[in-house]
Amino acid sequence: MNVTFDYDKLATAYAAHRTPYGGLLGALIRRAHEKDAVLELGCGSANHLLRIAEATSARCVGLDSSVGMLGQARARGGERIELVHSDATATSLPPASFGLIYSVDVIHHVREVHAYFAEVARLLQPGGLVCTVTDSEEMIRSREALSGYFPGTVPFELGRYHAFPVLREAEQSAGLTPTATEQYSEPWQITDTQLFQDKAYSCLHGITEAEHRRGVEAMKEALRRGPIEGRRRSCALWAVKPNE
Numbered sequence: 001m002n003v004t005f006d007y008d009k010l011a012t013a014y015a016a017h018r019t020p021y022g023g024l025l026g027a028l029i030r031r032a033h034e035k036d037a038v039l040e041l042g043c044g045s046a047n048h049l050l051r052i053a054e055a056t057s058a059r060c061v062g063l064d065s066s067v068g069m070l071g072q073a074r075a076r077g078g079e080r081i082e083l084v085h086s087d088a089t090a091t092s093l094p095p096a097s098f099g100l101i102y103s104v105d106v107i108h109h110v111r112e113v114h115a116y117f118a119e120v121a122r123l124l125q126p127g128g129l130v131c132t133v134t135d136s137e138e139m140i141r142s143r144e145a146l147s148g149y150f151p152g153t154v155p156f157e158l159g160r161y162h163a164f165p166v167l168r169e170a171e172q173s174a175g176l177t178p179t180a181t182e183q184y185s186e187p188w189q190i191t192d193t194q195l196f197q198d199k200a201y202s203c204l205h206g207i208t209e210a211e212h213r214r215g216v217e218a219m220k221e222a223l224r225r226g227p228i229e230g231r232r233r234s235c236a237l238w239a240v241k242p243n244e
């Protein structure tokens with residue numbers, strides 16, 4: 001299935017349902033405390049960036065290619081954050097402006113990962129950190145709700161997510177040094193199907209309408225017996241721009 005994601009159309013459902021990853025947020029805030037300026041690439045509705053802005057005194061900039069998603073970020077009270085409309089692979093932001101640059105669930109939308117990390121390297125200050133949050137193949141296969149109830153999302157995701165070695169190679173080509181790979185996990189209790197009915201995950205746009213309907217019905221059936229217990233997991237690839 002050939003799918004073009006229009007985040008302008010997804011923006012309302014996304015902002016209504018998607019929330020920050022707890023463990024990841026803590027790790028980002030800890031690093032942001034040490035930096036004077038933070039950039040989120042593909043900030044969407046800014047659910048992570050707004051929390052970092054509340055918790056630290058860093059200058060916080062969010063960049064996204066979707067006007068609709070930026071509108072959602074602004075509507076959430078974005079006075080504390082600066083918002084920029086741009087493609088992450090070619091921004092017009094000044095060089096060496098940020099001590100921390102991160103993205104959450106964005107890199108699978110970016111085909112030109114070398115251009116992406118070259119731009120990150122240009123924007124980072126020497127000693128600055130980059131954090132790329134994405135899912136491994138194992139994580140994609142074991143998502144309780146998505147792979148369990150909508151199995152067609154698995155091949156769809158595997159077709160677009162970059163394997164970790166591909167991302168690490170692109171970082172190194174850009175002069176960045178990989179440091180840690182951290183996994184975060186938190187309990188996730190699903191009590192209703194609205195998030196899935198509204199297709200607030202872009203992979204739900206990559207399966208047929210029939211499969212989507214079947215998955216929602218199966219979920220409703222399961223929920224009659226009680227909440228669906230799962231875990232929300234995320235994985236962060238950390239790297240540093242060496243000091244000159």
Ligand SMILES: C[S@@+](CC[C@H](N)C(=O)[O-])C[C@H]1O[C@@H](n2cnc3c(N)ncnc32)[C@H](O)[C@@H]1O
Nearest residue numbers: 007042043044064065066069087088104105109
């Ligand atoms: C799954 S959402 C993640 C939003 C946010 N990072 C979060 O954690 O909630 C992906 C976001 O990446 C943005 N995006 C995708 N490709 C992009 C690109 N090349 N440059 C900038 N933003 C991009 C989309 O518009 C969308 O807002």
